[in-house]
Amino acid sequence: MDFELQITDPKSRARTGKITTDHGEIETPIFMPVGTVGSVKGVHFNDLRNDTHAEIILGNTYHLYLRPGLKIIEKAGGLHKFNGWDRPILTDSGGFQVFSLSGNRKLKEEGAIFRSHIDGSKHLFTPENVVDTQRIIGADIIMAFDECAPGDADHKYAKNSMQLTHRWLQRGITQFDATQALYGHSQTFFPIVQGAGFRDLRKQSAEYIASFEREGNAIGGLAVGEPPEVMYEMIEVVTDILPQNKPRYLMGVGTPVNILESIALGVDMFDCVMPTRNGRNGMLFTSRGIMNMKNEKWKDDFSLLDPEGTSFVDHQYTKAYLRHLFVSKELLAAQIGSLHNLAFYLWLVKEARKHIQAGDFSEWKDNMVKQLSVRL
Structure with a gap:
């Protein structure tokens, strides 16, 4: 190596x-x-x-x-x-x-x-x-x-x-x-x-x-x-x-x-089971904050899962549909949640890399940390 x-x-x-x-x-x-x-x-x-x-x-x-x-x-x-x-x-x-x-x-x-x-x-x-x-x-x-x-x-x-x-x-x-x-x-x-x-x-x-x-x-x-x-x-x-x-x-x-x-x-x-474990249980991490997909508020929200996301699931499925899958205990819900979260984690470290290369990592990181803690 x-x-x-x-x-x-x-x-x-x-x-x-x-x-x-x-x-x-x-x-x-x-x-x-x-x-x-x-x-x-x-x-x-x-x-x-x-x-x-x-x-x-x-x-x-x-x-x-x-x-x-x-x-x-x-x-x-x-x-x-x-x-x-x-x-x-x-x-x-x-x-x-x-x-x-x-x-x-x-x-x-x-x-x-x-x-x-x-x-x-x-x-x-x-x-x-x-x-x-x-x-x-x-x-x-x-x-x-x-x-x-x-x-x-x-x-x-x-x-x-x-x-x-x-x-x-x-x-x-x-x-x-x-x-x-x-x-x-x-x-x-x-x-x-x-x-x-x-x-x-x-x-x-x-x-x-x-x-x-x-x-x-x-x-x-x-x-x-x-x-x-x-x-x-x-x-x-x-x-x-x-x-x-x-x-x-x-x-x-x-x-x-x-x-x-x-x-x-x-x-x-880094490694952690959190993105897949939380994804299987309906908690999705995004650049705007955290979404609990089992919440009632997503029941009739037909907007894309995560318009800023990098996974195909973010642009193929809606929040309402994913909530329906979780409420119905469909296996597809866990797959979508896991894939979204893994894509987000990989996006996050690659984005960090870009900002280190650009010389503005510290400013970007401080702003991102504030946003990541928001409950949507």
Whole structure:
């Protein structure tokens, strides 16, 4: 993987760049639709390519490991061939999913023992076998196995968790460097900064992660219950330390406002289930504000779904029709909502890129943040 830093905004830390992988180029800042089990829920890949213009999607190691399982993925020739997505893929290590199991997992120095949410079977994830698993899945960018501390963790817990993540990182890097990609394309390994909401821990973790000089770095353990101002403070601490010439990936964040504010703090890559999850439930994000498509007010509104939207659904369907679909619990409603929101998120980061290039990102961002919070 190669990263080219292009332009930095004069009034913020926002920047544009280009990531080059064996499966194609990614222009940053970028949003990655979440394809947890190898699919973006309810959205065809043709629409992801040609309508939302997604450049990279994300898969999840925990879910793909459990189902369909590594034997099937390896037999298929890796996830790209299994699901037919021919552009870059990133896989999360599954750490967040394992630790969200709470009572169904046990943490040890060796790794995490957990029970499957599918059938209750017992499994062990270690820093080493998570690398091996992601080798088999075959994503272009793979993540270190880490512990994600809860947002309300105290300093002692957060410190112990961070130190465990660091020890696991050393083991993961050793395993990654000692193994080879399986399917003829290269893979890149990203470490993850942890430290919960504590400046001293985030600084320590960012310095430790930066010392490994990997091709890219991630920021984890945010948007897990802490106030937004704490999240932004931690991002600023971390991006002040992580190297300028490497892409920075903020994991699992977030709302359109979160993304714009984080771009301003120097983040390049984002993923979140919010656009598809909210879209399936009738909440649509637009450049003018947020629409709840289940509201009575749209019942006889025959105007286009979003005249300023970039998806074909925005110009093919009306607000009244989409509300009818949601009230009728039609599957098409969830598909339209998901596709609209993904197209909006991709439009938002690409628009941010344009304004960074034009030199007026900060002004545009401040105006957009105000508009994005309006309830229509």
